Amino acid sequence: MDKRCELKxxxxxxxxxxxxxxxxxxxxxxxxxxxxxxxxxxxxxxxxNKFKVVGYFNGARSVSFFAPPLPSKAGKRELVYRLRxxxxxxxxxxxxxxxxxxxxxxxxxxCSAQLSKDPNKNWLTTExxxxxxxxxxxMGCTNIIYTGGEPLIRKDIFELVEFVDKDKxxxxxxxxxxxxxxxNLKRLxxxxxxxxxxxxxxxxxxxxxxxxxRPGLYKKVMQSVxxxxxxxxxxxxxxxxxxxxxxKGELHDLMELGKNVxxxxxxxxxxxxxxxxxxxxxxxxxxxxxxxxxxDTLNYFKKPEYPTLxxxxxxxSPISMxxxxxxxxxxxxxYGEMTxxxxxxxxxxxxxxxxxxxxxxxxxxxxxxKKRHQMCRMQTPEFRKRYIDRIPDGAILPYPxxxxxxxxxxxxxxx
Numbered sequence: 001m002d003k004r005c006e007l008k009x010x011x012x013x014x015x016x017x018x019x020x021x022x023x024x025x026x027x028x029x030x031x032x033x034x035x036x037x038x039x040x041x042x043x044x045x046x047x048x049n050k051f052k053v054v055g056y057f058n059g060a061r062s063v064s065f066f067a068p069p070l071p072s073k074a075g076k077r078e079l080v081y082r083l084r085x086x087x088x089x090x091x092x093x094x095x096x097x098x099x100x101x102x103x104x105x106x107x108x109x110x111c112s113a114q115l116s117k118d119p120n121k122n123w124l125t126t127e128x129x130x131x132x133x134x135x136x137x138x139m140g141c142t143n144i145i146y147t148g149g150e151p152l153i154r155k156d157i158f159e160l161v162e163f164v165d166k167d168k169x170x171x172x173x174x175x176x177x178x179x180x181x182x183x184n185l186k187r188l189x190x191x192x193x194x195x196x197x198x199x200x201x202x203x204x205x206x207x208x209x210x211x212x213x214r215p216g217l218y219k220k221v222m223q224s225v226x227x228x229x230x231x232x233x234x235x236x237x238x239x240x241x242x243x244x245x246x247x248k249g250e251l252h253d254l255m256e257l258g259k260n261v262x263x264x265x266x267x268x269x270x271x272x273x274x275x276x277x278x279x280x281x282x283x284x285x286x287x288x289x290x291x292x293x294x295x296d297t298l299n300y301f302k303k304p305e306y307p308t309l310x311x312x313x314x315x316x317s318p319i320s321m322x323x324x325x326x327x328x329x330x331x332x333x334x335y336g337e338m339t340x341x342x343x344x345x346x347x348x349x350x351x352x353x354x355x356x357x358x359x360x361x362x363x364x365x366x367x368x369x370k371k372r373h374q375m376c377r378m379q380t381p382e383f384r385k386r387y388i389d390r391i392p393d394g395a396i397l398p399y400p401x402x403x404x405x406x407x408x409x410x411x412x413x414x415x
Contacts, residue, residue: 007034013083016041018071020061021413024049025070037083044079045070052301054264055234057170057194064235064310065265066196067173068142073167078142091364092140095344100129100160101149106176107213108201112275113149115345115397116333123334126156127378128352129164132332135356137169147174147342149334152184161191170194174238180224185231186262194202195234197267198224202239203253215244225261236265236307243271246289251296258307268291268293268311272343272378275397278388284379285313294319318374324378326369330360339398340369343378346387347398366401 007013011265015031016038027046029038038330048070051063060069070072082093084090101123102113124132144164151157151173164171173188175197188196198221202208205218228235237258241251251268258266270290271283285293300309315321325340332338336352338359348366351357363369366386368377377383390407391399 003261007087008032010084013087014076014080016076016079018045018076018079020059020071023061024197025061030073037087038087038188040083040353041079044082052304053238054308057234061194062234062264064145064308065197065234066310068170068194071201074142074170077168081140081142084140090140092328093330093339093360094141095143095145095324096133096136096329097145097331097341098129098133099333100124100151100157101154102154102175104148104150105153105178106150106217109211109213110201112277115275115278118335118396121335123282124336124352126159128336129160130366132336132351132356133160133164135269137165139357139360142169144169144171146171147172150179152179158187158191161188161193163362164192166192169299172197174199176212176217177221177224178214180220180227182227182231184225185224185233189231189233193233195236195248197230197236197238197262197265200237200239200254202245203250203257206253222261225263229262236263236267238269240265240269240271241285241289241293241313242252242283243285243289244293248284251293255300255306255309259305263307264370265308265310266311268309269372270312270316270376270379273384273388274343274345274378278345281384288413289313290317291389299407312376316376320334323373323376325373326363327364327372329365333398337398338363340377343376345391345399346404 012033013034015033017028017030019028019175025048027041027045030415033208037177048063054064055061056062057069060075061071062069068078081092085092102117104113112331144324161171171193172195174197184317200221201211202206208218209215225235226320238255242372254266273279273281273283277283290313293311294317297309297311297314316323326346331342332351336350337347338349338351340346348363351359387404
């Protein structure tokens with residue numbers, strides 16, 4: 001496919017619609033559009049038709065919480081911006097993970113929020129977040145992700161969910177599940193939440209509660225799943241996998257649990273040395289682990305009785321999409337500091353001060369992020385040596401990129 005097709009007008013990339021016909025997605029032209037671009041849309045739609053359906057949102061078909069459902073206005077918009085990335089070579093964030101608070105009622109062993117709290121800064125206000133969200137969506141983002149801390153601790157969380165223009169983007173949330181009263185979940189649904197990922201550190205009750213330092217939390221998670229299903233809210237588990245946990249068979253047990261309780265999707269992050277575990281590179285998966293997880297992902301894909309497994313080991317691999325950081329996503333702290341992703345503890349500037357687009361362009365033009373990387377940079381020894389290992393012990397995270405660059409200049413000057 002020639003990805004340099006000539007456009008008389010970039011708006012031609014919008015001249016299509018997606019229909020749902022007998023359970024399958026069908027693309028059709030609605031006006032003049034380059035054949036190469038429409039072929040790309042058709043190929044993407046054909047691929048979506050092969051994916052499992054995790055559920056339906058307002059009548060539209062969802063294949064993952066991380067992509068707007070189709071057919072929908074937000075779903076079509078996501079395809080349009082895919083085309084803009086391919087044919088116009090635009091760097092556009094598809095997803096923005098917003099750490100809207102570091103407040104949390106739990107005290108998890110692995111929590112990274114403690115290292116990011118800065119007593120000299122104030123968390124962003126409702127209006128500051130609205131400005132950032134608006135600017136991010138206008139840049140082309142189609143998936144707003146709220147995380148924390150615990151997002152439901154913010155009293156304005158329902159207002160922030162409702163604020164997102166649902167014709168342009170979907171809203172999902174990562175949450176620990178403890179505050180999921182039926183009233184709170186109803187309010188989230190009324191505000192337009194697309195889907196909820198509940199953190200589950202282990203498929204085993206005692207271990208999950210131990211890691212979260214919260215007796216009884218596992219039971220509340222399972223109750224939350226039932227309440228979400230009752231209210232017709234798409235719900236899934238968010239978990240992570242270490243080498244030890246993988247070889248013990250925890251992935252299999254997690255998938256069995258997901259099947260038995262009826263969640264729609266399980267996102268499985270690699271154990272990445274970041275936050276409280278910044279120096280613990282021993283938790284990294286081995287290449288053999290990742291190959292096994294990729295095989296497992298494909299095997300579960302063939303089994304409709306199981307939830308969809310979205311495994312970082314597969315998605316961020318060279319055979320799939322590679323590293324998303326500062327390519328089509330960003331992360332923002334509760335103070336407005338903007339980083340390439342929620343794993344990368346390096347700040348490229350404060351969006352509340354400078355503007356989201358300004359910091360995004362600075363980040364995407366930095367030598368470390370100007371080109372796409374085939375795998376997660378935070379799991380790459382060269383990247384960690386060049387950037388992460390030089391972050392001082394005890395520093396508040398994320399660490400400013402300019403301070404790392406000052407170290408470079410000092411080193412050069414001392415030679």
